Amino acid sequence: MLLIDSHCHFDFEDFTSDRDAVWQRCRAVGVEQLIIPGVEVGQWESLAALVCREPGWHAAVGVHPWWISGLQQTDAQLQQALCECAEQGRFVAIGECGLDKLIETPFEHQLEVLRIHLTVAAELGLPVILHVRKAHSELLRLLKAFRLSRGGVIHAFSGDVELARRYWAMGFSLGIGGTISYPRAAKTRRAVVDLPLESLLLESDAPDMPLRGRQGERNSPEYLPVTAGLLAELRGVSAEEVAARTRENTRLLFSL
Numbered sequence: 001m002l003l004i005d006s007h008c009h010f011d012f013e014d015f016t017s018d019r020d021a022v023w024q025r026c027r028a029v030g031v032e033q034l035i036i037p038g039v040e041v042g043q044w045e046s047l048a049a050l051v052c053r054e055p056g057w058h059a060a061v062g063v064h065p066w067w068i069s070g071l072q073q074t075d076a077q078l079q080q081a082l083c084e085c086a087e088q089g090r091f092v093a094i095g096e097c098g099l100d101k102l103i104e105t106p107f108e109h110q111l112e113v114l115r116i117h118l119t120v121a122a123e124l125g126l127p128v129i130l131h132v133r134k135a136h137s138e139l140l141r142l143l144k145a146f147r148l149s150r151g152g153v154i155h156a157f158s159g160d161v162e163l164a165r166r167y168w169a170m171g172f173s174l175g176i177g178g179t180i181s182y183p184r185a186a187k188t189r190r191a192v193v194d195l196p197l198e199s200l201l202l203e204s205d206a207p208d209m210p211l212r213g214r215q216g217e218r219n220s221p222e223y224l225p226v227t228a229g230l231l232a233e234l235r236g237v238s239a240e241e242v243a244a245r246t247r248e249n250t251r252l253l254f255s256l
């Protein structure tokens with residue numbers, strides 16, 4: 001069974017001491033590729049260097065909503081920096097970027113920064129990796145206006161099937177991770193059963209979003225087979241089928 005982790009912050013300090021050992025364990029369980037999202041401008045250069053070390057590692061370039069308050073660039077500078085970085089070739093997507101109503105950064109500022117990302121994605125024809133919390137209607141409105149040719153992924157999707165279908169209809173896949181291991185996430189667990197398998201990608205969001213039973217621990221891409229198994233169990237299909245289809249979905253979306 002081969003898997004791709006479509007969202008893993010593998011460049012974070014949490015993995016500094018044992019990154020190579022974790023990667024070896026990933027390979028041993030079939031996790032053969034990772035997409036590592038950008039979160040802040042100051043990280044992009046080291047991220048670009050990191051993904052050159054392994055052919056299975058891919059990067060995205062973006063400013064995560066949680067890092068917007070630290071932005072020092074003007075809008076024009078940010079747009080130019082995103083373009084220049086994305087064109088270096090090892091970047092397969094724009095992101096992660098998005099909207100988060102649970103943080104203090106003014107929402108207007110978040111919208112402005114997201115628009116810059118979507119403009120660059122449209123210009124360069126790249127997919128986008130989106131983070132969204134409590135701002136689905138605003139995000140859907142923006143995505144409708146931009147009509148990105150390559151679409152993207154709603155990372156760490158949590159919500160009901162109607163919401164998921166609206167994204168899928170607009171060309172956006174749903175990133176499925178540890179959330180589905182929690183029985184209280186009943187809506188999301190139902191949604192991942194009702195949606196076409198073509199719309200789903202697997203992700204760890206490591207080091208965050210631990211699976212049930214591992215709360216408080218560092219999450220790791222090496223546990224992705226567990227998520228594949230959970231999704232398979234919920235859908236009543238084999239883990240091999242989930243692995244093969246979600247892997248293909250991820251390959252197609254990001255042109256891996």
Ligand SMILES: [Zn+2]
Binds near residue numbers: 007009205
């Ligand atoms: Zn993330």
